[in-house]
Amino acid sequence: MSALEPTQPPPAIEPADGVRTLLVKIFGKDRPGITAGLFDTLAAYAVDVIDIEQVVTRGRIVLCALITAPAQVGTSEGALRATVHSWAESLRLEAEILSGTGDNRPRGSGRSHVTVLGNPLTAQSTAAIAASITGTGGNIDRIFRLAKLPVTAVEFAVSGVATEPLRTALATTATDIGVDVAVVSAGLQRRARRLVVMDVDSTLIQDEVIELFAAHAGCEAEVAAVTERAMRGELDFEQSLHERVALLAGLDVSVVEKVRADVRLTPGARTLIRTLKRLGYQVGVVSGGFTQVTDALRERLSLDFAAANTLEIENGVLTGRVVGQVVDRAGKARLLRTFAEQAGVPLAQTVAIGDGANDLDMLNAAGLGVAFNAKPLVRAAAHAAVNVPFLDTVLYLLGISREEVESADESDDDGV
Numbered sequence: 272m273s274a275l276e277p278t279q280p281p282p283a284i285e286p287a288d289g290v291r292t293l294l295v296k297i298f299g300k301d302r303p304g305i306t307a308g309l310f311d312t313l314a315a316y317a318v319d320v321i322d323i324e325q326v327v328t329r330g331r332i333v334l335c336a337l338i339t340a341p342a343q344v345g346t347s348e349g350a351l352r353a354t355v356h357s358w359a360e361s362l363r364l365e366a367e368i369l370s371g372t373g374d375n376r377p378r379g380s381g382r383s384h385v386t387v388l389g390n391p392l393t394a395q396s397t398a399a400i401a402a403s404i405t406g407t408g409g410n411i412d413r414i415f416r417l418a419k420l421p422v423t424a425v426e427f428a429v430s431g432v433a434t435e436p437l438r439t440a441l442a443t444t445a446t447d448i449g450v451d452v453a454v455v456s457a458g459l460q461r462r463a464r465r466l467v468v469m470d471v472d473s474t475l476i477q478d479e480v481i482e483l484f485a486a487h488a489g490c491e492a493e494v495a496a497v498t499e500r501a502m503r504g505e506l507d508f509e510q511s512l513h514e515r516v517a518l519l520a521g522l523d524v525s526v527v528e529k530v531r532a533d534v535r536l537t538p539g540a541r542t543l544i545r546t547l548k549r550l551g552y553q554v555g556v557v558s559g560g561f562t563q564v565t566d567a568l569r570e571r572l573s574l575d576f577a578a579a580n581t582l583e584i585e586n587g588v589l590t591g592r593v594v595g596q597v598v599d600r601a602g603k604a605r606l607l608r609t610f611a612e613q614a615g616v617p618l619a620q621t622v623a624i625g626d627g628a629n630d631l632d633m634l635n636a637a638g639l640g641v642a643f644n645a646k647p648l649v650r651a652a653a654h655a656a657v658n659v660p661f662l663d664t665v666l667y668l669l670g671i672s673r674e675e676v677e678s679a680d681e682s683d684d685d686g687v
């Protein structure tokens with residue numbers, strides 16, 4: 272450190288501390304020029320702007336400006352009030368001016384984003400969520416809509432309570448009222464996410480790949496029963512995988528192509544991936560299914576990473592065995608770490624999305640683990656849960672609005 276540098280940082284300066292301030296609120300029909308008109312009116316009094324907030328809802332503007340009071344108390348402030356009111360009246364707007372001191376109160380410590388997905392979002396649900404936030408001692412600082420399609424998504428900025436107790440309280444409320452409520456801590460970390468890793472079966476795609484194979488082998492019911500038990504965590508995944516794959520022994524390799532064609536992407540999957548890629552994210556999949564399908568998905572969706580089990584094929588038929596190390600619950604978490612390392616992204620900046628018990632380790636290891644239409648066991652353990660059948664709603668948990676997604680789509684046609 273050079274001798275010229277101070278050893279202690281200078282005290283934070285609060286320019287508006289203790290200073291007389293005026294809160295000016297304008298409300299009415301929105302039209303071009305209102306903001307310019309208000310500040311042009313205020314400029315005559317040489318006041319400083321401390322804060323501005325403006326929203327337009329169904330054509331009505333609410334414009335709030337926090338300004339320093341004019342230096343000369345009395346005539347000057349009275350003149351300012353009269354001028355603002357007369358300007359507002361000339362535009363048939365309502366104006367309210369409140370005297371006071373200082374800036375906004377600083378936000379409480381412990382800040383979170385609460386994303387609510389409703390289809391529809393009812394007043395009753397909104398009341399329950401707001402009451403739940405208040406019940407934890409949290410304060411709602413801002414609310415705004417992220418999306419109206421395919422579901423109504425609203426974000427609450429909350430302060431004054433730590434993220435964990437807020438998440439616990441809202442998880443109970445969300446279950447009671449049947450809407451999705453995701454709580455993530457605020458701060459730079461949320462903006463710094465750089466890698467998204469998804470499960471495949473019943474997450475990226477609507478199907479369970481082994482069941483598609485089983486349908487061609489005529490053992491669908493037997494395989495589905497084992498899958499269901501494995502996903503509930505009642506069976507060791509590796510054991511159940513070997514059991515199910517054994518049922519496919521003797522199946523002609525031409526079935527692989529048929530299964531690839533059978534795969535149905537989850538609604539919103541393409542929008543999610545396209546938007547993430549535009550934002551510079553790397554995107555990968557890990558699957559307890561098979562590379563014979565995930566490699567095709569990687570190609571089709573321009574994914575950066577893909578890993579799964581490989582069905583052994585000999586003399587043009589499936590042998591009923593898998594090759595190499597099995598991708599199981601621990602394997603998925605291990606692959607998330609590997610992908611993060613290869614992408615040069617710390618684990619805290621990763622997002623994992625999955626639906627099954629074998630996704631739990633991966634969801635816990637990621638900076639943000641999202642349970643997607645998951646079993647209750649998985650939902651309870653994840654950081655956030657989405658229960659609407661649209662994969663692109665995960666974007667809302669990252670604070671990305673529908674409007675941003677759509678305007679990117681309009682201005683750029685060469686997405687994936």
Ligand SMILES: [Mg+2]
Nearest residue numbers: 470472473627
């Ligand atoms: Mg799955």
